[in-house]
Structures are given as structure tokens and as C-alpha cells.
Amino acid sequence: MGKTSEMEYEWWFASVKPLSDKKKRLLRETFGNGKDIYKKLYNIEEKHFHKIRGLTDKDIQVLQKSARTVEIGRAYEEALVRGIRFVPYFVEEYPRRLRKYQGMPYALYVKGKLPEEDRPTAAIVGARKCTPYGEELAILFAEQLALAGVQIISGMANGIDGAAQRAAIAAGGMSFGVLGCGIDVCYPRENRGLYTDLQQHGGVLSEQTVGTPPLREYFPARNRIISGLADVVLVMEAGERSGSLITADLALEQGKDIYALPGPVTSVLSRGCHELIRQGAGILISPEILLEDMELDGDFINNLHDENKKVLESNENMVYASIGLFPKSLSGLLAETKLPAAELMRTLVSLEIKGYIRELSKNYYIRT
Amino acid sequence: MSFSRIMSAALRGMEVIPVQVEADVSNGLPIFHMVGYLSAEVKEAGERVRTAVHNSGFTLPAKRTVINLSPGNVRKRGTSYDLPIALSILIAIGELDGIRLQNCMAVGELGLDGNIRGVHGILPIAARAKEEGVACLIVPAANEPEARLVEGLRILGIDSLQDLCYKLKTGTGMIGTIQKKRESKEEQVMESSVDFADIKGQQAVKRAAEVAVAGHHNLLMLGPPGGGKSMIAKRIPTILPSMTWEESIQITKAYSIAGMLSQEHPLVTVRPFREVHQTATRTSLLGGGAWPRPGELTLASGGVLFLDELAEFPKPVLEMLRQPLEERIVRITRSQGTYFFPADIMLVAAMNPCPCGYYPDYNKCICSTGQIRHYQGKISQPFLGRMDICVEVPKVRYEDLSGDGPEETSAAIRYRVERARKRQMERCRDGNVKYNAQLSGKEMEEHCRLGKQEDQMMRQAFDRLSLNARTYHKVLKVARTIADLDGEEQIGMEHLQEALIYRSIDKKYWGNL
Numbered sequence: 001m002g003k004t005s006e007m008e009y010e011w012w013f014a015s016v017k018p019l020s021d022k023k024k025r026l027l028r029e030t031f032g033n034g035k036d037i038y039k040k041l042y043n044i045e046e047k048h049f050h051k052i053r054g055l056t057d058k059d060i061q062v063l064q065k066s067a068r069t070v071e072i073g074r075a076y077e078e079a080l081v082r083g084i085r086f087v088p089y090f091v092e093e094y095p096r097r098l099r100k101y102q103g104m105p106y107a108l109y110v111k112g113k114l115p116e117e118d119r120p121t122a123a124i125v126g127a128r129k130c131t132p133y134g135e136e137l138a139i140l141f142a143e144q145l146a147l148a149g150v151q152i153i154s155g156m157a158n159g160i161d162g163a164a165q166r167a168a169i170a171a172g173g174m175s176f177g178v179l180g181c182g183i184d185v186c187y188p189r190e191n192r193g194l195y196t197d198l199q200q201h202g203g204v205l206s207e208q209t210v211g212t213p214p215l216r217e218y219f220p221a222r223n224r225i226i227s228g229l230a231d232v233v234l235v236m237e238a239g240e241r242s243g244s245l246i247t248a249d250l251a252l253e254q255g256k257d258i259y260a261l262p263g264p265v266t267s268v269l270s271r272g273c274h275e276l277i278r279q280g281a282g283i284l285i286s287p288e289i290l291l292e293d294m295e296l297d298g299d300f301i302n303n304l305h306d307e308n309k310k311v312l313e314s315n316e317n318m319v320y321a322s323i324g325l326f327p328k329s330l331s332g333l334l335a336e337t338k339l340p341a342a343e344l345m346r347t348l349v350s351l352e353i354k355g356y357i358r359e360l361s362k363n364y365y366i367r368t
Numbered sequence: 369m370s371f372s373r374i375m376s377a378a379l380r381g382m383e384v385i386p387v388q389v390e391a392d393v394s395n396g397l398p399i400f401h402m403v404g405y406l407s408a409e410v411k412e413a414g415e416r417v418r419t420a421v422h423n424s425g426f427t428l429p430a431k432r433t434v435i436n437l438s439p440g441n442v443r444k445r446g447t448s449y450d451l452p453i454a455l456s457i458l459i460a461i462g463e464l465d466g467i468r469l470q471n472c473m474a475v476g477e478l479g480l481d482g483n484i485r486g487v488h489g490i491l492p493i494a495a496r497a498k499e500e501g502v503a504c505l506i507v508p509a510a511n512e513p514e515a516r517l518v519e520g521l522r523i524l525g526i527d528s529l530q531d532l533c534y535k536l537k538t539g540t541g542m543i544g545t546i547q548k549k550r551e552s553k554e555e556q557v558m559e560s561s562v563d564f565a566d567i568k569g570q571q572a573v574k575r576a577a578e579v580a581v582a583g584h585h586n587l588l589m590l591g592p593p594g595g596g597k598s599m600i601a602k603r604i605p606t607i608l609p610s611m612t613w614e615e616s617i618q619i620t621k622a623y624s625i626a627g628m629l630s631q632e633h634p635l636v637t638v639r640p641f642r643e644v645h646q647t648a649t650r651t652s653l654l655g656g657g658a659w660p661r662p663g664e665l666t667l668a669s670g671g672v673l674f675l676d677e678l679a680e681f682p683k684p685v686l687e688m689l690r691q692p693l694e695e696r697i698v699r700i701t702r703s704q705g706t707y708f709f710p711a712d713i714m715l716v717a718a719m720n721p722c723p724c725g726y727y728p729d730y731n732k733c734i735c736s737t738g739q740i741r742h743y744q745g746k747i748s749q750p751f752l753g754r755m756d757i758c759v760e761v762p763k764v765r766y767e768d769l770s771g772d773g774p775e776e777t778s779a780a781i782r783y784r785v786e787r788a789r790k791r792q793m794e795r796c797r798d799g800n801v802k803y804n805a806q807l808s809g810k811e812m813e814e815h816c817r818l819g820k821q822e823d824q825m826m827r828q829a830f831d832r833l834s835l836n837a838r839t840y841h842k843v844l845k846v847a848r849t850i851a852d853l854d855g856e857e858q859i860g861m862e863h864l865q866e867a868l869i870y871r872s873i874d875k876k877y878w879g880n881l
Contacts, residue, residue, distance in 0.1 A: 129737045131730045158737050268731045327728040330572055330869070331762040341572055342862060349865040353825065353832045361721050361728045362590045362873050363572075363760035 009034035011076040011086050014107040015209045016066045019059055021106040025089070026054065041067040079210055083199075084183055085110040097121070098228045101254055105207035105225065109183040112203025115151050115176050115229055120294060123153040123230035123251070125223075125244040126160025126237040126261075127269055132366045133325035134160055134237030134269065137261055137284075139167040141234060144287030146173025148296045151202065153178065153229045155222065160236045160244075162191055169194075169201045176229065179206040180222040181214035220246050227251035232294060234284060235260045238272030245272050248281070257293070259284045264326070312356075315339065319347045323357050323365050330363040370394050372459035372466055375473040375502060376452035377493045378442050379625060381660050381700070381707030384489070384496035386473070388438045389449065391456035396432030402453075404437030407445045416478050417454045424482035424529040426463050433457065443704070445659060448487040451476035451506065454529060468536055468543060473497045474506040482529040486510035488627035491620050491634070494518040504544040506532070514624060514634035516547045517617060523547060550613075564603050565775040569768025573600055576759040576870060578781050581607050582788040583804035583849030585842075586693065586715040586754060588678070588872070591761030592725040592732075597718035600761065601674045604716060605641040606778035608671065609789045619670045622662050622710065640671035646680040650688050655709050660700045665692055665711040678719040679746045686751055689715070693754045696806065714805070717755070719747070756805060756842045757870040788852040804849045809841075816844045822864055829864075834874055843867045 013024065013034035030052055031037045040048050041064050049060045079086065087093050088107035096117050098104040108114075115121050122145050124138055142152050142164035152168035154161040156177035168175040177198045181187050183206045186195040198204050207225060208218060223246050227233055233251040235258065238244040248258050259282040263270025277283055284290060291297070312320060322328060322336050334344055348365060351357045357365045371392045378385045402414050414435070421428060435453055437444050452474040459466040475493060477485040490511040495518050497505045504522040507515045512525030524544030526532045535543060564574060573589065577600055580587040589597045611619070619636045623629050629636070642664050644653065655663030664673060675681060692698045692711040700707045722740040726732035735743070752758075792803055795815060807815065818826060830840060844859070847867035851859045 129730075129735075266731065326730070329760055329762050331570075331760070331765075334572070335765070341575065342866065345869040346862060346865045349829070349868045352868075353828045355832060359874075361760075362758050363869070364728050 005073075006033060006035055007086065008073040008076045009038050010088055010107075011079075012066075012070055012072050013037055014086070014088055015075070016063060017209070019062060021103070023055060023059060024106045026052065028090070037063075038067055038072070075210070079109075082184065083111055084210060087114070095229060097231075098225070101224075101228055103224065104228060108205050108207055109210060110203055110205045111183055112199035113174075113176075114203060114205065115153065115174075119149060119151050119174075120296060121151045121153055121176075121230050122294075123226050123233045123247065124160065124164035125154060125226065125233065125235055125247050126164075127239055127242050127244065128157050128159040128161075129269070130159040130163075130237045131263075131267065131269055131326055132360065133263060133267075134261070135163045136325050136367075138164040138236040141236070141261075141284065141287055141290070142167040142173075142175075143171040144291070146171040146175075148287075148291050149173070150294070150296065151176060153226055155180070155219075155226060156191055156194060156198065156204065158188055158190065162194055164236070165198065166194055169197050174202040176202045177204040178222050178225045178229070179204055179214075180208070180219040182206060182208050182210045182212035184210050185212065185214060187214035219243060223247040224250045224254075227254055227256055230256060232257045232259060232290075234290075235273055235276060235281070236284075237261065237263065237269050238276075239269050240271045240275075242272045245276070248276055257282060259290065267326070312351075315343065315347050316351055319344065320351055320356055320367075323351075323367055325366055327360045327364040327366050330365075333365070370460055372456045374452050374456045374459070374469060375471070375500075376437075376449055376475055377473060377496060378444055379446070379489045379492070380442065380705075382492065382621065382625060382662070382666075382709055383707075384492050385439075385442050386496065386500055387442070387444065387449075388436075389452040389456050390436045390438065391453070391460040392434045392436075393429065393431050393457070393460045394434075398430040398432065400433045400435075402435040402437075403440075404435075405440050405443050406437065407443060409447055410437070410444045410449055413447065413450050413453055413478075416450055416480065417457065419480045420450070420478040420482045420529060421454055421457060423480060424533070426458065426461075428457070429461060433460075443659075446487065447477035447485075448475040448489075450478035451484060451508075454478060455506075455532075458529075458533075464533065464536055471503040472506055472543075473500070473502045473504075476506070476508040476511075476526075478529070484508045484526055484528055484531075486631065489625045490514045491517055491617070491624040491629075494521060494523070495617075495621070497521060504542065506544070510631050511634075513632065514620075514629060517620065517635055519547050519549045521547055560606050560778075562603050563606060564778040564781055567596055567599060567603065568775060569764055570596060570600065570761065573759055573761050574776070574781070576757050577604055578607065578785060579846065579849055579853065579866075579870070580714065580716070580757045581609070582785045582853055583756075583792070583846065584712075584714050585756035585805045585846055585849065587717070588752075588755040588758045589716075589718045589761045590721050590758065590873075591718075592729070592763050593720060595761040595763055597761045598676055601643075601676065601716050601718060603778065604672055604674075605639065607782045607785055608639040608641075609782070609786045611637065611639060611670065615670050618710065622666045622669060626662050626667060628667070640668050641674065642668040642672070643674045643676065646677060646682075648681070648685065650685055653685060654688055654692065654698050654700065655707075656700050660702065660707040660709075662709050663698070665689070665698055665713055666709040669710040669712045671714070673713045673715050675715065675717045678717040679743055681746075683746055683748070686746075687748060690750055690754060712806075715755070718761075752872050753836070753838045753842075755872045756846050758872050759870060784853055787855070788849065791852045791855070792849075804845045804852070807845055807848070812841065812844060812848075816848050816859060818844075818859060818864075822859060822861055825861065825864060829868055833868065833871065835871070839872055839874075843871050846870055 124142055138160045146168040152175040154165050165175040186192050227247050227250045233256050235244050235248055251258050260273035260276040261284040358368050360366050373390045376387045376389050378387045400414055455474055458464040477487055486508045491514050494515040498518050498521045504524055506524045509525040509527045515523045522544040644664050653664050655666055696712045698709040698711045721727045722735045723743050724734050727740055847859045847863040850863040850866050
């Protein structure tokens with residue numbers, strides 16, 4: 001016992017479940033450190049606890065049980081070996097951005113780094129099920145922001161989140177993933193590659209204790225960390241009941257700037273964004289304008305508005321013009337271009353081979 | 369004479385094995401004994417035969433009677449040995465003239481009154497009988513039209529044992545008559561209540577169906593509900609090309625073994641179209657059972673096997689189709705040996721791109737990415753790779769539905785298909801392969817040679833569209849068919865481009881959300 005460090009007691013205290021963060025803070029402020037809490041529990045000095053307002057008998061039972069059954073130190077050492085860092089709210093390292101708000105996590109578990117305090121950050125969030133349009137623009141904004149030195153925060157989910165984070169890393173920037181499960185659990189599994197890349201070029205962090213499975217109820221809560229860590233929040237594509245809207249609401253409460261990407265008004269997946277814009281969110285028109293708002297200089301290689309300088313023959317040009325970031329079907333293109341079927345097929349294959357378009361689903365085409 | 373021998377035949381999968389039925393009637397205790405690796409129903413033949421013989425007006429002497437069916441290592445099943453057993457006994461006891469039945473083959477089931485009933489598998493037996501050079505094939509009258517599909521074989525159809533005895537006693541010389549060579553087979557155009565003209569719009573899909581049929585290529589249709597995938601599939605039989613005599617016979621053989629022929633018109637003259645429901649088991653599709661019987665793949669051989677709602681089929685069942693789709697043969701391995709069944713099918717399949725059916729229409733599709741991935745994951749990439757032609761069946765537009773422009777009839781499409789098939793047959797006159805989908809690597813080198821420009825495009829396409837060896841060859845074969853439809857000897861750019869549009873789905877991009 002003698003060798004057990006202070007931090008090991010803190011780790012134990014942070015991991016006691018189910019005790020709210022608020023009560024943990026209260027206890028720690030009352031007793032000063034985790035070790036004292038442990039000692040008092042271990043020696044059955046309950047009277048100290050009963051005096052604390054807001055702490056129920058049940059809470060005390062939970063704490064006592066935990067203190068008597070959990071082996072102090074072991075989990076902490078294991079975590080250190082696995083490269084997991086423990087950042088409770090009272091250490092220097094705890095992000096300054098989070099200190100400003102109420103209800104922020106008692107402790108963070110981190111693999112890799114935490115966002116740099118003096119560098120601007122932006123959260124890019126959006127639907128897991130997104131259109132190629134949303135994905136493409138998430139990539140564009142992430143790339144440009146990363147090039148301008150902005151750190152990209154997101155939730156490492158499928159769709160917009162993952163696309164933006166990958167793009168930021170590919171552009172040589174830093175990105176941080178806030179998980180809704182334990183730090184050692186990669187969810188969704190398909191994003192294993194991103195999970196490891198993030199640890200190299202940024203970090204992953206979570207408020208959940210190590211090994212917590214990805215349960216539905218944890219995900220809305222982690223959104224407050226995403227918005228809390230970000231200086232601005234960009235919503236790329238969100239349906240009417242998207243989780244990204246929760247992030248936007250939380251960001252609003254935290255007083256952050258919110259930007260939403262407009263889409264076609266007919267697109268169901270842009271409804272949430274349009275609603276945000278209607279309520280006064282900033283509108284994402286181009287990375288330049290966004291960076292100007294953020295008072296940053298960008299290095300622009302913008303291909304958003306390039307009026308295809310590509311040398312195409314006239315039919316190819318017409319077909320290419322009809323294809324956008326929303327998938328168009330072969331039959332739709334037949335009706336639109338009024339080209340004979342054989343000619344349209346010829347043109348599509350030729351555009352595909354040249355790499356201007358790609359087949360998303362059978363006979364559905366989008367721009368690359 | 370106390371010993372006699374007559375020929376019969378055993379079915380082993382699609383294979384026919386000649387069987388010798390021997391009878392020996394000698395002095396000793398009056399017992400009736402049958403040997404020769406017999407199944408239960410063949411053992412029962414003893415009772416039927418003795419009663420039938422008795423009821424036909426013969427008396428069996430109280431002697432020791434032994435029946436042997438050889439070869440002894442082939443399991444004898446079914447009721448078709450009744451007639452040869454009865455005949456061998458009658459010869460052995462001297463009631464029938466053995467000389468006139470010398471080198472004859474007989475099959476048929478006996479009723480207790482001596483009547484002879486039809487059995488399965490007559491056509492393959494008759495074909496084998498001809499190969500064996502038998503003097504005469506004695507078959508139940510009910511099966512006579514089927515047996516007569518084999519030309520140049522002496523055949524006798526009989527109703528009952530008395531009938532046969534009467535014919536043997538009254539006539540002289542050889543029994544039965546020889547089936548003469550047919551001048552031409554009766555052309556039977558399938559009358560159908562459906563027609564491609566019923567489908568408004570969907571030009572691209574109709575064209576894809578035409579190409580698929582012309583080259584015997586597998587076809588996968590993808591699209592939202594209500595696009596008409598099943599409607600199109602059900603009209604494919606109306607454009608299937610006519611069959612050659614040999615093809616007809618091959619298909620009829622499988623149906624004969626499965627016992628699915630009509631007595632009056634035993635020849636299958638229209639290509640089979642078999643629709644299989646998702647509850648189909650492996651055995652029902654591939655064939656099998658303790659004594660392997662042909663499955664749906666074999667019954668659809670030479671024609672179309674249609675799998676609607678492909679993603680709803682159990683994955684193991686679909687994966688089982690991979691090998692037969694490639695080799696065009698089903699192998700069923702049992703401890704007694706391997707059985708082969710033909711499976712030269714054109715697979716037509718239809719499915720939705722996601723559970724709700726509307727992906728990639730983001731405004732309509734209500735499925736989550738996980739659901740879409742899971743749904744599409746039900747079809748493996750190797751299976752997709754075997755689909756030569758993939759095509760989207762879009763939702764029908766109102767303009768098409770209400771438009772009263774005449775749509776092309778099945779007859780018109782069929783005319784072009786026939787022409788393209790004829791070109792293929794002329795090209796492969798000496799080889800066995802007939803249709804483009806069946807071309808081997810070597811034949812492709814000969815018939816699918818590309819010009820310089822075409823070769824360059826395919827080289828680019830191979831990298832850009834991430835084709836693999838299998839899909840590359842499929843594209844070439846489909847392009848060959850499109851060129852055949854156009855009446856071109858050389859595959860051109862436009863043929864390759866159309867074939868590339870039809871190329872199978874690449875999972876890497878499919879559902880990459």
C-alpha cells in the first residue's frame with residue numbers, strides 16, 4: 001500500500017459508478033484528495049460523509065462497496081502501460097476550454113494528445129448517413145481549416161465526422177476524436193484505421209471509464225465535450241432529428257459560433273442545417289470566408305468553384321454538368337440530357353475512365 | 369430352359385447404367401429369392417411380379433426361383449425392374465420365347481393385374497440403350513412417345529404382360545418398330561399472356577435483358593420497389609431463343625429423371641424458366657438427397673433460373689451457386705461416388721439496394737448506413753463477380769406510364785436475339801461451346817480480339833474501374849454479345865463501353881457511404 005501514489009487513488013475515485021460528476025467534485029473539494037476519501041471509507045468513518053449535503057445513503061454505500069472491493073493501483077498501471085493518460089479536472093493538463101463551463105467531465109481519458117490550448121479549434125459534425133455532397137464539403141472544409149492550422153474536433157463516427165477527420169489528417173493537420181465509449185474501445189469498428197491515425201496526429205479522448213461499451217445514452221453527452229473543445233462548430237449535414245443538432249444547441253449554450261452548410265432545400269438531410277441557418281447560424285459558403293470570420297489566414301487550393309477548366313468534348317461536358325454531388329441515375333440522365341442511350345453510356349464510361357465521375361450504386365453516378 | 373437373362377437399366381443421378389436381370393428356376397424348395405444390392409422397393413417387386421404373372425394367366429411352378437440383378441455394386445432403386453423380372457421368369461419357365469427377346473432391354477412397373485405403368489427416366493435410358501446397341505427397348509405404353517425421341521432405336525410400347533405375350537406369340541421376326549429420323553422438329557412457339565410490350569419505358573433495362581439473353585449472360589437487376597424488376601424477369605421467357613434438337617433432348621433428359629414430363633408431349637420445346645422462392649434449400653437448388661435427384665439448377669439448365677429478392681436468400685445457399693455458375697455443372701459428392709448434373713443456367717436475379725429499397729435516393733431512403741451495409745453484405749463480392757450484367761431498374765416515370773407510344777414487342781426482340789445466337793453458333797461450329805457466356809479463355813483470345821484503340825481503353829478501364837481478371841473477361845464476353853447483336857465481326861468501342869456500363873458491382877464503391 002505504501003507505494004500507491006496519489007494518482008492511483010484519484011483514478012479509483014474517478015471510476016466509481018454510478019456517482020455523478022457533480023457529487024464527485026463536491027466530495028473531492030470537501031476532502032481535498034482521493035486518498036483521503038478512500039481512507040475514510042475504508043476505516044468506516046461514515047460520519048464525515050453524512051454531513052455532506054446532497055449525498056444520499058445509497059451513494060455512500062456505493063462508495064464503500066467500491067473502496068472495499070477494488071484493488072487500488074492495478075487498473076491505473078494497466079492503463080499507463082496501454083498508453084492511456086488520466087486527466088482529472090484538477091490537473092494542469094485539463095483543457096482550459098472545458099474549465100469555463102458547468103457540467104464538464106470530472107476526468108478525461110486520453111490516448112495521444114489533447115488539443116493545443118493556443119491553437120484555434122473547429123468542430124465539424126454531421127450525419128452518419130450523409131450524401132456525397134455533405135461528405136465532399138466536409139472534406140473540403142476540414143482540409144482548408146487544417147492547412148490554416150486549425151485543429152479539427154469531431155466524434156469519429158461514420159459519415160461526416162470520419163470524413164472530416166481523415167481529411168484533416170491527410171492535409172497534415174491535427175484532429176481529435178471525442179468518443180462516447182471507453183477510450184480503449186474503437187467504435188464504430190470500421191474506423192479502426194482512423195482511431196490509430198488520430199493517436200498519431202492528434203488524439204482520442206473520452207470521459208467514460210476504460211472499457212465502457214458504446215451505449216446509446218452516452219453519445220448525446222459527449223457532444224458537449226465536442227462543442228466545448230471547439231471555438232467554432234460547423235454542421236455539415238443534419239436531418240431534422242440529428243445528433244449534430246444537439247451539438248449545435250450545446251454550442252449555443254456555451255456561446256460558440258455555429259455555422260451550417262446549406263444544401264438543396266429539397267434534401268431531407270439538409271433540413272437540420274437550414275433550420276439552424278433560419279435561427280441565425282452562420283452560413284458556410286467557402287472556407288475563405290469562414291477563415292476570414294475566424295481571423296485566420298488560409299492557404300487556398302480551392303476547387304469548390306472551379307468552372308471546369310478540364311478539356312472535355314461537348315457531350316462529355318453536358319453529361320458532366322448534369323452530374324453533381326447528389327447521385328444521378330442512368331435513366332435520370334437519359335431524360336435530362338436527351339442523348340441516345342448508346343451515346344450517354346459512351347460518355348459515362350469515358351468520364352469514368354478519365355476519373356471525373358464515379359459509380360456510387362449501380363448506374364448511379366456522382367462527381368469525384 | 370431354366371435360366372434366362374434380359375437387360376434393364378439403373379439410374380445413377382443423370383447417368384444410366386445397364387443392368388442384367390437374371391432368373392434361374394430349378395428344382396428345390398419352392399422359394400422366391402432376389403439378390404443384387406436391392407433397395408426396399410425393388411425387393412417388393414417380388415410380390416408384385418408373382419401376382420401379376422399369375423393374374424396374366426400363367427402358373428408359376430413350385431420350384432426354387434432366384435433372381436439376380438447385376439452388377440452387384442450398383443444400388444437398384446425404383447419400380448422399373450418389375451417388367452424385366454417378370455419377363456426373365458417367364459422365359460425361364462418357358463412361357464415366352466427367349467430367342468425373340470434376346471438382347472432386349474425392358475423397363476416398367478407392374479400392377480397386380482399385369483398392367484404396365486410408366487416410370488421416370490425413359491429418355492436417358494433409351495439414349496443409353498441405343499449406345500449399347502440393344503435389339504429392342506420394351507417400355508410402358510405411357511412412356512412410348514418419350515422413348516421415341518431417340519431416333520434409330522427399335523422400340524416396343526406395351527400396356528400389359530398379356531399384350532406383350534400376344535405380340536410375341538402372333539408376330540414373327542423382330543418385335544417393335546424403329547423410330548425414323550425426324551425431318552424437322554415441330555416448332556413450338558410458346559404462347560404467353562405476357563409480352564415485353566406491356567412494360568412502358570425502362571428502355572435501358574429491356575436492352576440489358578436482350579443482351580443477357582442473346583449471350584446467355586447472368587443478369588442482376590437492382591432498384592426500388594415498384595420499378596418492375598419481377599415484371600421484366602417474367603417476360604424474359606418470351607425472348608429466349610429457340611432450341612436445337614440436341615438442347616431439347618438434354619433438357620428433356622433432366623425432366624425425365626425428375627419425372628416432370630407430360631406423357632403426350634414429352635419433349636421440352638421451350639426453354640425452362642424456373643422461379644425459386646427464398647425458402648429454397650441447398651438441396652432443392654443444387655439437387656441431392658440420399659439418392660441424388662436433379663435440383664432447380666438442373667431443371668433450369670439451358671434456360672433461366674430466376675431469384676427474386678436475392679438478398680433475402682440465405683447466404684450459404686447463394687454461395688453454393690458460385691461453383692455451378694462457373695463450371696455449369698453441379699457436382700454432388702456422396703460416399704458412393706460423385707454425381708454430375710448439368711447446370712447451364714442463365715441466372716436472373718433481382719434485389720433492392722437497401723432494406724427500404726430507395727438508396728441512393730437520400731430523400732427517400734430511411735435506412736441507416738449500418739442497415740445498408742448489412743443488406744448489401746448479404747451478397748458476397750465473388751457472387752457479384754459472377755453476374756455478367758448488372759443494371760439499375762429505376763422507378764417508372766409518369767410520362768412513361770401514360771405515354772401511348774408503342775413499345776417493342778417480345779417477338780421483335782426475340783428476332784434480334786435469334787440472329788445474335790445464330791452468329792455465335794456459326795462461330796463455334798466445331799467446338800462444344802455455343803454461347804458467348806460459355807467461351808473459354810482460349811476461345812476468347814480468338815473471338816474477342818481487340819483493336820489497338822479498344823485495347824488501350826480497356827487498359828485504362830482496368831485500372832480506373834478496378835476490374836479484376838474475372839470482371840474483365842465478363843466485360844469482354846458481354847461486349848462480344850453486343851457486337852453480335854449489332855452484326856459486327858469485330859468488337860468496337862461502343863460495344864465495350866456498353867458492356868462496361870453493365871459491369872458487375874464493385875463492393876468497394878457499392879454502399880460506400
